[in-house]
Amino acid sequence: MNMKEFIAKPAKPAPSSAVGPVAWMRENLFSSILNTACTVVFVAFLVSIIPALFDWFFWSANFAGATQAACVGDGACWVFTKAWFQQLMYGSYTDGELWRVNICVISLFAVIYAATKLPKDYRNKIAIPLFLVLPFIWIIILNGKLLGLEHVSTDYWGGFALNVLMAAASIIVAFPLSFLWALGRRSEMPFARTVCVILIEFFRGVPVLALFFMGSVMLPLFFPEGTNVDKLIRVWIVLILFMSGYMAEVFRGGFQAIPQGQYEAADSIGLSYWQKNLLIILPQNIKISMPNILATFIMLFKNTTFLLIIGIFEILSTTQAALTNSNWLGGHSTEGYVFVALLFWICCFSMSMISNSIERKLETSHRN
Amino acid sequence: MTINNQATKQKIEKGENIIVIEDMNKWYGNFHVLKDINLTVKKGERIVVCGPSGSGKSTMIRCINRLEVFQQGSLIVNGVPMIDDVKNIESIRREVGMVFQHFNLFPHLTILENLTLGPIWVQKKPKEEAEATAMKYLERVKIPDQALKFPGQLSGGQQQRVAIARSLCMAPEIMLFDEPTSALDPEMIKEVLDVMIELADEEGMTMICVTHEMGFAKTVADRVIFMDGGEIVEENTPHEFFDKPETDRLQLFLSQII
Numbered sequence: 001m002n003m004k005e006f007i008a009k010p011a012k013p014a015p016s017s018a019v020g021p022v023a024w025m026r027e028n029l030f031s032s033i034l035n036t037a038c039t040v041v042f043v044a045f046l047v048s049i050i051p052a053l054f055d056w057f058f059w060s061a062n063f064a065g066a067t068q069a070a071c072v073g074d075g076a077c078w079v080f081t082k083a084w085f086q087q088l089m090y091g092s093y094t095d096g097e098l099w100r101v102n103i104c105v106i107s108l109f110a111v112i113y114a115a116t117k118l119p120k121d122y123r124n125k126i127a128i129p130l131f132l133v134l135p136f137i138w139i140i141i142l143n144g145k146l147l148g149l150e151h152v153s154t155d156y157w158g159g160f161a162l163n164v165l166m167a168a169a170s171i172i173v174a175f176p177l178s179f180l181w182a183l184g185r186r187s188e189m190p191f192a193r194t195v196c197v198i199l200i201e202f203f204r205g206v207p208v209l210a211l212f213f214m215g216s217v218m219l220p221l222f223f224p225e226g227t228n229v230d231k232l233i234r235v236w237i238v239l240i241l242f243m244s245g246y247m248a249e250v251f252r253g254g255f256q257a258i259p260q261g262q263y264e265a266a267d268s269i270g271l272s273y274w275q276k277n278l279l280i281i282l283p284q285n286i287k288i289s290m291p292n293i294l295a296t297f298i299m300l301f302k303n304t305t306f307l308l309i310i311g312i313f314e315i316l317s318t319t320q321a322a323l324t325n326s327n328w329l330g331g332h333s334t335e336g337y338v339f340v341a342l343l344f345w346i347c348c349f350s351m352s353m354i355s356n357s358i359e360r361k362l363e364t365s366h367r368n
Numbered sequence: 369m370t371i372n373n374q375a376t377k378q379k380i381e382k383g384e385n386i387i388v389i390e391d392m393n394k395w396y397g398n399f400h401v402l403k404d405i406n407l408t409v410k411k412g413e414r415i416v417v418c419g420p421s422g423s424g425k426s427t428m429i430r431c432i433n434r435l436e437v438f439q440q441g442s443l444i445v446n447g448v449p450m451i452d453d454v455k456n457i458e459s460i461r462r463e464v465g466m467v468f469q470h471f472n473l474f475p476h477l478t479i480l481e482n483l484t485l486g487p488i489w490v491q492k493k494p495k496e497e498a499e500a501t502a503m504k505y506l507e508r509v510k511i512p513d514q515a516l517k518f519p520g521q522l523s524g525g526q527q528q529r530v531a532i533a534r535s536l537c538m539a540p541e542i543m544l545f546d547e548p549t550s551a552l553d554p555e556m557i558k559e560v561l562d563v564m565i566e567l568a569d570e571e572g573m574t575m576i577c578v579t580h581e582m583g584f585a586k587t588v589a590d591r592v593i594f595m596d597g598g599e600i601v602e603e604n605t606p607h608e609f610f611d612k613p614e615t616d617r618l619q620l621f622l623s624q625i626i
Binding site: 259261262264265266267268269270271272275279280283284287362 | 433434435458461462464465466468470472473474475476485486489490534535538
């Protein structure tokens with residue numbers, strides 16, 4: 001008997017009612033009466049607010065000049081942020097030495113860029129160790145004593161650069177530390193587990209402001225007599241521990257999402273405890289936890305503005321100093337805070353982008 | 369055969385006892401999962417374990433490489449007693465390969481990296497040598513062209529063959545298969561079974577396989593074991609096992625699956 005041959009049908013292109021901009025708008029903006037009403041109201045809202053905003057930001061704003069006298073009209077006085085730009089960005093860091101701060105910030109972005117672009121083999125061997133030494137390199141460069149440069153005491157470090165570097169330096173150390181804490185919390189050894197649970201719950205449970213006060217006032221009591229640990233270093237330690245508490249719980253969620261079979265497969269191959277956790281579990285955990293890691297990091301980054309309370313000249317303190325300067329009295333706070341908000345927003349949004357790119361990089365499969 | 373408490377590896381000849389389980393008992397909380405298990409496996413023997421679900425067959429073979437811990441009895445694998453000592457556990461795991469129902473490939477690593485991970489990190493082999501061995505085994509399971517893909521890009525049957533190759537790369541003395549075809553589409557079961565049959569024929573590998581593939585049991589097994597309620601109810605050659613079951617329980621089981 002002759003067998004009938006099976007030929008699969010070729011795929012046809014989708015009809016024009018299913019793709020294209022008109023179809024998109026019909027589906028997303030005008031699909032129902034309620035949807036249409038929302039669209040109209042929202043568009044009307046944008047139309048009413050955008051011209052005024054643009055007017056304040058650009059058309060009526062004052063850009064030229066160097067003193068308060070240059071500001072006329074109703075628009076924003078960007079002369080203010082221009083005049084105080086160096087203070088806002090670098091604090092009171094010594095004038096001729098600003099290039100050192102720039103190098104630190106640039107090195108951070110260079111390493112982040114390298115970590116997302118390098119091929120996998122080099123990424124692990126170069127980018128990760130580089131990350132871990134970065135905070136210490138920054139301290140050496142900014143301090144300058146060891147390099148034979150002019151010594152700049154931490155009292156003069158400040159501005160937005162301090163916010164950025166402080167947040168980055170904290171997360172870099174908190175990352176491995178929190179993974180260890182999370183591992184310890186899952187450990188079968190009662191001692192390790194208890195210690196880690198206490199650490200995590202303490203640093204997660206106490207408000208970060210209270211921690212800062214403890215760091216600047218109480219912590220010195222625990223150091224041996226005569227040692228004088230710099231205030232900035234103490235705050236750094238507090239931020240690291242605070243961050244680690246949160247991140248450890250993020251990692252714990254990641255651990256629980258990894259199928260038991262992964263641990264069993266690693267065991268059956270004969271990998272040791274550390275090999276299993278670093279080679280098999282950590283990479284999968286980071287992939288799962290990436291959105292939450294980023295959320296925690298953004299929170300920490302924004303929390304660096306709390307440093308103003310204990311008298312460190314991060315960007316909010318310098319903004320306040322500028323606003324109360326006798327030459328600039330008279331209501332530039334909107335400009336000042338909008339500028340700060342924009343800076344933070346740009347940084348946080350870029351971090352979202354970076355995290356998305358890392359997620360895509362780690363994405364190999366949803367299937368087990 | 370001499371037994372010492374050290375994790376020193378001994379050469380066990382074909383036909384000698386490679387796995388000795390004596391009076392093994394295991395509980396999950398108060399639930400008695402394994403009851404007085406006694407089983408001796410000779411080197412080169414191929415054993416199929418079957419039984420209804422919940423009968424303890426998976427638990428038993430998972431005890432052999434200590435994915436499960438048993439509370440009473442003794443277990444000697446390849447001359448090394450299974451005790452709490454990390455050295456013994458690591459030494460046993462190096463000699464025992466395992467294939468899982470759900471493959472358990474590492475999704476963040478390529479196929480080649482999945483295969484070379486153990487040889488590089490556990491056996492400390494140079495990367496080139498490990499990759500050459502890996503490619504050899506990928507050819508054996510007939511998917512060398514997939515080496516640079518990720519597990520998620522492969523079909524279930526291909527993934528399971530990769531999992532078998534991953535175990536083989538560690539050059540184990542014993543292979544454990546825990547329902548290797550249960551999670552596969554019908555069309556893919558055969559490609560995995562073929563690889564397993566080939567392995568049994570060519571290598572003379574000691575194999576313990578938990579499976580419901582009775583055709584596989586008939587062609588490959590030296591011995592078939594039937595478990596129910598945490599006990600070994602019957603063990604026999606495939607011929608006797610299928611044609612002359614001794615207990616009514618096995619008879620009922622066979623009548624239901626064939």
